[in-house]
Amino acid sequence: MISVDDYRERITALLGTAPATSLPLAAAAGLVLAEDVLAGVSLPPFDNSAMDGYAVRAADVTTSPVTLPVADDIPAGRVDVGTLEPGTAHRIMTGAPLPPGADAVVMVEDTDRGTETVTITAEAREGAHIRRTGEDVVAGTVALPAGTVLGHSHLGLAAAVGLAEVRVHRLRVLIASTGTELIDAPAPLRHGQIYESNSVMLAAALRELGCEVDVVRSVVDDVEEFRKVIEPRLAGADLLVTSGGVSAGAYEVVKDALTGQGVEFAKVAMQPGGPQGSGRWQGVPVVTLPGNPVSVLVSFEAFLRPALLAALGHTDVSRHQVRARLTEEMSSPAGRRQFRRGVFAPSGREVTGVVGPRGGPGSHLLAAFTQANCLIVLPEDVTSAAVGDEVDVLLL
Known part of the structure; x- marks a missing residue:
């Protein structure tokens, strides 16, 4: 058997770095920049007013009160702004371009709000209430460095410096669930059949990471049918993830179809999720997971999720891990790392909290997985844990 850590490293190396692609800003949330974003314009792109008020020459407002004629009106968005002559004021709105000649803005609260003439009741200070060109970002400089995980503020900045799309890391993942017993809801079940759920879970988990997903559901346990359905879709995929058909039974379609085709099958020292496979099929990376749904989810958490995050450019790829005291006894098979669904409750005591399976x-x-908020991890050399023992907990 191969250890969980070694298998995680194998999958991480298999996936490498996801290719870069250009996506509209609206589609790039949560993804990682593959290239620096250079500012196409400065922010602000021109000197502008930080307040609703009056643009003036500070030398004209050294005492108060002072009354000046209002020579112009400058709303935000005006592009034909004239020069401010000495001894005059321009009424100006927040964000409007500062007229040439002005070196201060008096906020409207310090005036009588006049439109023909304005009486100013506070001394003007040179540079007051002015946003200077390039104060935030200078044109031609790096606004967002490669490796940035794009949140809403980053996307807003990319838009503000003139971009409509960005280059990001993204994976196109083909998911295939296998098993003749699988039926797609809402078709009626016959005795011996079950509803297919693995592809639904995997697709949701992969989309949450920012992957583009294509799904083939409920492929029957027939090698020729498996190849017939999957092979035509490989060209459009950066990764194939399968569920089912990798154990030691008589109808292990994935194992039968891909053995000798570049995919290696092994047992990983974990419970659940022991039977695994990985490699390349027709040049496309392949990760084959067991068929039971909890095995799929635990496998995803143990090695596929961190490998995918690394491939997508993330540097923080691990779930947050804490120590907690057990509220129930637990047992685990020797030589295997056990992952048990658990409920964690934080505590202010000497350890982070308490946890129970x-x-x-x-x-x-x-159903038990849907009620859990963590995975309790018992290492390979632990076969039992008593109430009150400290254990590692992966927070979900």
Whole structure:
């Protein structure tokens, strides 16, 4: 068997770095910049008023009160602004371009709000209430460096410096769930059949990371049918993720179809999720997961999620891990790292909190996963843990 850590490294190396692609800003949230974003314009792009008020020459307002004729009116968006002559004022709105000749803005609260003449009741200070060109960003400089995880503020900045799209890391992932017993809802079930759920879970998890997803559901346990359905879609994928068909049974379609085709199958020292496979098929990276839904989710958390995040350019790829005291006894098979669904509650004591398992260790108990907020991790050399023992907890 291969260890969880070694297998995670294998999958991370297999995925490498995701290719860069250009996406509209609205589609790039949560993704990682593949290239620096250079500012096409300065921010602000011109000297402008930070207040509603009056543009003046500070030398004309050295005492108060003082009354000046209002020679012009400058709303935001005006592009034909004239020069401010000595001894006059221009009424100006927030964001409007500062007229040549002006070196201060008096806020409207310090005036009588006049439109023909204005009486100013506070002394003007040179540079007051003026936003200078390039004060935030200078044209031609790096506004956002490569490696930035794009949040709403980053996308706003990209738009403000003149970009409509950005270059980001993105993976196109083809998901295939296998098993003759699988039926797509809402078709009626016959005895011996189950509703397919793995592709739904995987697609949601991958989209949450920013992957583009294509899904093939419920492929029957027939090698020729598997190849017929999957091969034509490989050309459009950067990664193939399958579920089911990788164990030691008689109808392991993924294992049968991909053995000798560049994909290696192995047992990983973990519970659940032991049977795994990875490699390249027709040049496309492939990760094959077990079929039971909890095995799929644990496998995703243990090695696929961190490998995907690394491929997508993230530097923080791990779930937050804490220590907590057990509220129930637990047992684990020797030589395997056990991942149990759990409920964690924070505590102000010497450890971070307390935790207890939710549901049994069975890899079919999906409802228990929906009630969990963490995974309790028992290492390979631990076969039992008592109430009050400290354990590692991965917060979900």
